[in-house]
Amino acid sequence: MVIRIPNLELLGKSMLKDKQSSHGGNIIMGFIEYRHVHSTKDAANNIVYDPITFKDIKPGYLWEFDLDAVHFDRQKGGPLIFCKGTGCTAFTDTSSNSILGPKADIDEIHKAINARSFFFDKYTVDCDTINKLPEIAFTIGGKNFTLAGRDYTIKMTYWGIGVCLSAFEPYESSNTWVLGGAFLSEYYTIYNIEDKQIGIVKAA
Numbered sequence: 001m002v003i004r005i006p007n008l009e010l011l012g013k014s015m016l017k018d019k020q021s022s023h024g025g026n027i028i029m030g031f032i033e034y035r036h037v038h039s040t041k042d043a044a045n046n047i048v049y050d051p052i053t054f055k056d057i058k059p060g061y062l063w064e065f066d067l068d069a070v071h072f073d074r075q076k077g078g079p080l081i082f083c084k085g086t087g088c089t090a091f092t093d094t095s096s097n098s099i100l101g102p103k104a105d106i107d108e109i110h111k112a113i114n115a116r117s118f119f120f121d122k123y124t125v126d127c128d129t130i131n132k133l134p135e136i137a138f139t140i141g142g143k144n145f146t147l148a149g150r151d152y153t154i155k156m157t158y159w160g161i162g163v164c165l166s167a168f169e170p171y172e173s174s175n176t177w178v179l180g181g182a183f184l185s186e187y188y189t190i191y192n193i194e195d196k197q198i199g200i201v202k203a204a
Helices: 103-112 127-132
Strands: 010-015 025-029 039-041 047-049 053-056 065-067 069-072 080-082 088-092 099-102 123-125 136-140 143-147 153-158 161-166 168-171 176-179 187-192 197-202
Touching (some): 069 103, 099 103, 123 127, 127 161, 168 176
Antiparallel strands (some): 039 047, 053 197, 069 080, 069 136, 123 161, 153 161, 187 197
């Protein structure tokens, strides 16, 4: 979908963290909605918002940007590090909850979390292990954007049976990652049309 609005410089997108809610999130046009940005309070009790990381986007319609690296802290065998050195390309996708990546990388992640093949590139994990699953960090602009196991899994009922699905799925590209709802539920994104930049910050 392409949105064309004259004289509009910013689009801000937030996705609801409650995966059971029917309300998906918000699109704010024209400004940054700071109530969706994570904040803390300083010694004087003033609200301090987390800094926003901005990245230039590549030419094209997908708002692609450089992804420095992907770190997966598996519990045995040391961390998995993807894209290191060469880097990768990434873009966001609000149409799906999935996180897509190169098949070889996704296969390694699923092996590390003992995921089992389900159907149509979907994998399941043991629901009892979700809170023990390793973190994954996407390094963008030198900053790590981290997801816990509960962030990249989703509980659902399939034919009356409760299952926990992995958000990771293989993508046809060998160096592109697609950051869907599992990522966007945790991070607020800003699309600066005039400066051709995407901004990412931890969501409130």
